[in-house]
Amino acid sequence: MRKVAVLGIGQTKISEHWDMSLRDLAAKAIHSALQDAVRSRVDGLFVGNMLSGSLNHQGNLASLIAEWSGLNPAEAVKYETACSSGGSAFRAGLIALASGELNSVLVVGVEKMSDAKMTDTAAALAAAADADYETAHGLSFVALNALIMRRYMHEYGWNHADFAPFSITAHHNAVHNNHARLQTSISEADYSQARMVAEPINLLDASPIGDGAAAVLLVPAESAAGTRNTPQVNVIASAAATDRIAIHDRNDPLWLTAAEISVKKAYSQAGVGPQDIDFFELHDAFSIMSALSLEASGFAERGTGPRLGLEGEINPTGRIPISTFGGLKARGHPVGATGIYQIVELTQQLRGEAGENQVDPARIGMAQNIGGSGATVVTHILANQ
């Protein structure tokens, strides 16, 4: 595939933005990305968003954002694969550049979740599950993850406390991230005493939703040479795969098959293996997902994911730092935007512009965005040059 560079990045703080609408958030991130790239040409706008139709009563969101950001008549499309919508939009942008049809692509992930009633938001998020065979039985999305976590603990003998490092590390990393929703560190006691949501998932196992937008400007790598932002950050692998949506339909509900497939493809494209990945922005919507993602991506044997946390290997100075800006857990999870926040953070690390959050070395980073409880998995590997 034609080599692509991330030329510009932009993001808003994740918060309850009562004074900003869906289009305002997107436009703010877009303008930051264009400013960062010192470019204005945009051939196509790729929008990652899950909930605009159900929560914001807004269809054709991509055209609306194109209008609001002054990008008409550029073509514009919204991509939706539940919580991996951002990753899917990013991959579509790469493919469009590779086709030669477009030469400058803006990808924005955006979600505005605060305006709706909590019950409506929970119902809208449950749409990431199988509406007819899971949601119809009253299962919320956190309840589905709780089923997976409970079974995982039963099969492999882990206790709830063993998952604490995932949340503690994420919160620790978010303290210096001004774009994070929760800039607060937490202790083991905080974790163990947190309010139960859906047993065994408590409030500190779950990521907070929020309003936010993140954007990247992508161009063919050869046309990025000599630009302001150095070192240049290139995408060296992109892959996506699907699995059955309903947990009960999967061959093994404790294994992220789609993650394994997309990661293997990505490693093969980049000519690397897990040992070459310097840091990993994974999809820690729930702490159980961190464990499963680390296993499916080759960083831990089956059933041993929590050990990486307990042994400090996921810390900024460990073998495989994760959630380096707070992850979904503490940076926040504006669902359709999350995949682009991950790419923005990868770029900050690879440029050496991560400040207090900088990991070292930061030559090759991986991002993984998960839709549903593992139905869609999109994996990207970026590197500096």
Add this chain to the structure above:
Amino acid sequence: MRKVAVLGIGQTKISEHWDMSLRDLAAKAIHSALQDAVRSRVDGLFVGNMLSGSLNHQGNLASLIAEWSGLNPAEAVKYETACSSGGSAFRAGLIALASGELNSVLVVGVEKMSDAKMTDTAAALAAAADADYETAHGLSFVALNALIMRRYMHEYGWNHADFAPFSITAHHNAVHNNHARLQTSISEADYSQARMVAEPINLLDASPIGDGAAAVLLVPAESAAGTRNTPQVNVIASAAATDRIAIHDRNDPLWLTAAEISVKKAYSQAGVGPQDIDFFELHDAFSIMSALSLEASGFAERGTGPRLGLEGEINPTGRIPISTFGGLKARGHPVGATGIYQIVELTQQLRGEAGENQVDPARIGMAQNIGGSGATVVTHILANQ
């Protein structure tokens, strides 16, 4: 762009399918397309759908359809640009093939609209407008089109009866289309006496919604040679453009700027002009849209669209036959699926398999899919070889 062939086509009848779910409809069209293509390899599934999140409570629809159709672990993404979602998904499929990343792509458009209350459906469709600046004022989608039609009649001096040929022709063409929702011809008296919906749009100016799915299997043109379906049908142009969503924000609400831009690009890619187009599947969601589309696409001067109808030029034997299988007006308009129905019908004509609906000659056909009242327009030109 790498030349792409439409190798297989499939469609369901558009109707109220009380015995079929969203996934059932999609799977049926997909299997028809694969059977027609005599192929089974699918590298990626591209889904055009507008309303699954708001009406069917189903996110991540593409993964769900991949599962239900036996296509896991192929990557799968849903594309949404309101009523042009099908056209956007088709264009994304072409781009993916052009990139070389995928070599066999299935595009399915699907919508299931009958399960919801009519008021919920109307509200969900209104999401195609600007939620904050149009819908919030109580305007339904038909009301917005009524504003355009009234202004058009005022500016150019047309009467309501002058639009009759658009609806009469569409219904006439649907009589022999077994997949059409309304297989009935209508008279001028029927048209003039139809129940008013939003003045001046009456029931026979408006297209009926419905449940339905249409699918196409796309492959690089060179790998389609020698296959069963002849003549081979190739895509010779693909272009999309956007305009402001809200009618009051447009420079000229009586001109489809995005249509003009996308059509000019498409003509240029294909090396053709309006005089070379043998037939045109346009987006006749409302009769006023037929007039505006014909004008923006170069078949009529500004303000003169209805004349083509009055002079019989849009009939199957006229200069530019439109809606050759009934169009949105009579075949039906399952919103996110419509763009793929158009491609399926183009392919039927270009293969010479249109039966009673066959136009002659049918060497080059154009399809135009419109999102909102003109905010997104996707134009495709196909040809046989």
